[in-house]
Amino acid sequence: MKNKFLVSIYTLVIASFLFMSAGVIQPKYEMTNLGVGPIKSVTLGPIDAKMVSQGKAIFTNTCALCHEMDQLKIGPPLRNIAKDRAPEFILNLMLNTSEMQKTDPYIKALIVKFNNAVMTDSGLNQTQARSVLEYLRSEVK
Numbered sequence: 001m002k003n004k005f006l007v008s009i010y011t012l013v014i015a016s017f018l019f020m021s022a023g024v025i026q027p028k029y030e031m032t033n034l035g036v037g038p039i040k041s042v043t044l045g046p047i048d049a050k051m052v053s054q055g056k057a058i059f060t061n062t063c064a065l066c067h068e069m070d071q072l073k074i075g076p077p078l079r080n081i082a083k084d085r086a087p088e089f090i091l092n093l094m095l096n097t098s099e100m101q102k103t104d105p106y107i108k109a110l111i112v113k114f115n116n117a118v119m120t121d122s123g124l125n126q127t128q129a130r131s132v133l134e135y136l137r138s139e140v141k
């Protein structure tokens, strides 16, 4: 009984790998897009409470004018953004905003969707941007 269960799990795992390599299952484009900017790769650990509180304060001062968690403001709601986008993408968007708006196909489309409203450069450094990301991670439901 237990063996049968294990065999079906193995089969499932192997099947998913086969489908993935055949391109049938692909990670969502939004998750593979790292954006352009200084951040090439980030490794995320467990959520850091101190960074969350620093990030929350920065968010309130620099992002809340245009973003809420659940409602559309000048920009899109950000409740689950840390789940729906690569962390590199979110950081690069904060750190390299105008360049991303010029080059990133996804952001370009988003600008059109948001009636040409554009996000302004926040002027954050990498440590500050990283804590904002931590805050956004803590808000995911």
Ligand code: HEC
Residues within 6 Å of the ligand: 059, 062, 063, 064, 065, 066, 067, 074, 075, 076, 078, 081, 085, 090, 093, 094, 101, 107, 110, 111, 114, 117, 118, 119, 120, 122, 124, 132
């Ligand atoms: C002046 C208004 C404004 C400010 C300030 C602003 N944003 Fe934005 N944001 C926008 C708009 C408009 C968009 C969508 C179009 C674009 O990218 O310009 C956007 C897009 C985004 C996206 C992409 C959403 C998606 O669906 O992929 C993220 C992430 C984001 N903002 C995070 C932030 C963070 C974090 C801050 C603060 C550091 C911030 N924004 C500050 C207006 C703003």
